[in-house]
Amino acid sequence: MIKTEHLTKKYESLTAVDDVTFQVGPGEVLGFLGPNGAGKTTTMRMLAGFVTPTSGRASICGHDVETAPLLAKASLGYLPEGAPSYGEMTVRGFLAFIADLRALSGERRAARLRHVIEHLELGPVLNQTIETLSKGFRRRVGLAQAIIHDPPVLILDEPTDGLDPNQKHEVRTLINDMARDKIIVISTHILEEVDAVCTRAAIIARGRIVADDTPAGLAARSRYHNAVSMQFAAPASLAAARGAVAALPVVAAVEVSERDARLTALPRAGANILPAVAELAARQGLKLQELHLESGRLDEVFRTITA
Amino acid sequence: MHNVGIILRRELASYFATPLAYIFILIFLVLANAFTFYLGGFYERGQADLDPFFTFHPWLYLFLIPAVSMKLWAEERKSGSIELLMTQPVTLLEAVLGKFFAAWIFTALALALTFPLWITVNYLGRPDNGAILAAYLGSLMLAGGFLAIGSCMSALTRNPVVAFILGVVASFAFLLAGFPLVLDAFRAWAPQPLLDAIASLSLLTHFESIQKGVIDLRDLLYFAMLIAFFLYATVVALDLRKAD
Numbered sequence: 378m379i380k381t382e383h384l385t386k387k388y389e390s391l392t393a394v395d396d397v398t399f400q401v402g403p404g405e406v407l408g409f410l411g412p413n414g415a416g417k418t419t420t421m422r423m424l425a426g427f428v429t430p431t432s433g434r435a436s437i438c439g440h441d442v443e444t445a446p447l448l449a450k451a452s453l454g455y456l457p458e459g460a461p462s463y464g465e466m467t468v469r470g471f472l473a474f475i476a477d478l479r480a481l482s483g484e485r486r487a488a489r490l491r492h493v494i495e496h497l498e499l500g501p502v503l504n505q506t507i508e509t510l511s512k513g514f515r516r517r518v519g520l521a522q523a524i525i526h527d528p529p530v531l532i533l534d535e536p537t538d539g540l541d542p543n544q545k546h547e548v549r550t551l552i553n554d555m556a557r558d559k560i561i562v563i564s565t566h567i568l569e570e571v572d573a574v575c576t577r578a579a580i581i582a583r584g585r586i587v588a589d590d591t592p593a594g595l596a597a598r599s600r601y602h603n604a605v606s607m608q609f610a611a612p613a614s615l616a617a618a619r620g621a622v623a624a625l626p627v628v629a630a631v632e633v634s635e636r637d638a639r640l641t642a643l644p645r646a647g648a649n650i651l652p653a654v655a656e657l658a659a660r661q662g663l664k665l666q667e668l669h670l671e672s673g674r675l676d677e678v679f680r681t682i683t684a
Numbered sequence: 685m686h687n688v689g690i691i692l693r694r695e696l697a698s699y700f701a702t703p704l705a706y707i708f709i710l711i712f713l714v715l716a717n718a719f720t721f722y723l724g725g726f727y728e729r730g731q732a733d734l735d736p737f738f739t740f741h742p743w744l745y746l747f748l749i750p751a752v753s754m755k756l757w758a759e760e761r762k763s764g765s766i767e768l769l770m771t772q773p774v775t776l777l778e779a780v781l782g783k784f785f786a787a788w789i790f791t792a793l794a795l796a797l798t799f800p801l802w803i804t805v806n807y808l809g810r811p812d813n814g815a816i817l818a819a820y821l822g823s824l825m826l827a828g829g830f831l832a833i834g835s836c837m838s839a840l841t842r843n844p845v846v847a848f849i850l851g852v853v854a855s856f857a858f859l860l861a862g863f864p865l866v867l868d869a870f871r872a873w874a875p876q877p878l879l880d881a882i883a884s885l886s887l888l889t890h891f892e893s894i895q896k897g898v899i900d901l902r903d904l905l906y907f908a909m910l911i912a913f914f915l916y917a918t919v920v921a922l923d924l925r926k927a928d
Contacts, residue, residue: 422767422927425767426771427767427770427771427926427927447773447775451773455771457764457767457771459764461763461764461765461768462765462768463694463698463763463765465698465701465702466694466697466698470697474690475772477690478690478772478773478774479773480773522768
């Protein structure tokens, strides 16, 4: 369990994290979303025991990060932003160093080393120094370091930053695999990641949590929630249909994108407009390439809340 | 304290992972020998001792030791690896001690490699080997004192060059604390007991008394306390500023 109560960090003239209270339980993957400089990293650093809170409390598995820092750190795997490490060390040497600091020994040490090397596919670079690795490999070394002691809690600051789409997919699969029995907090500014791995998302802006909900719950706050999107075969038929769709009583507004001949009909509050729009399309014989119901757009919610 | 050893081994290995260690040892040996023979007049004196060798150690260390200590913490902060280290289940004190002892063992190794000079002087005459051993011990303690000062200076900044300059200046002040160069800055306003206290902090005075072959417990205690004080100051500085 991760628990924070009124967690606050003030620098001379700036309040980086302002009265943040939340809890994360087993099986949950909490995504921290927010613009750069919103306080995501500072919050995570306080949880990891690297930054001392100005006021408030935080605990990892019941161990207060300030009064029992070693126990809190022992329960935690942490990937710092940018995955810093010792560039002159080989991957093998670095992982062995972390395994020693994590007090792993004997058969378990060997088994855990094998596990992380295999799962993060570090085999080919084991004897290379870290400074010669690509960004993707460095990030994977950072992840390997975070999970080597199989901690109950994982805090990962931008785990997929700088990875290519295949590597992103691998890391997300890894997080999903671990999610069942761990508590995971990740930060990201990639919204698709929230849908891909998070069971819960907290949007942080100017040091405060401004929204804390499931990804579906957040998407439902979008004005595109339950909107109907249509793509026309020809731009001309779009122009003809526009007036008729807008005239439907359940439709609040229509938005048109000329570039891809797309029309989006926004519903009046709570209304289900799909049947009405579909019936209109059938009656008028509109030539559609696509018709679908939107669940909501996270990026739009994100912009509305954090702007 | 098990972690001190783990960090110490990693640090020591990292010295030798780059050419830095070899360059440092080479420069130290070349300069130490050059000073002994050219400035110290090793042959001309006609005496079988290593005085001309040890006399120059404080001045050699003044510039070479901060070059070792500057990277201790400044580089960790610059590269961000301090965040990785400090979020492992390790206390600040363990990390400070591990790094300090690694640096000290490294300088001890450089010092030990001056052994041909000791062989030379034994070949040429009959030196007082006890006094030479005492002087080696004094030199090692002096290096430890400078390293502790440098460790603290390195913890104050994320820029290794700034850490080097701070290290040289602070070491210089401690080296000459008993001499007019430093004391005159205090003489105008400080009371006599304070002046005496400052003068007694002089590294050079304590080093010279050991170098003469007299191992006084007070001198050893002085070095031990100097090292303890600056390592503690390193812990405090890091605790306040590690995330800056």
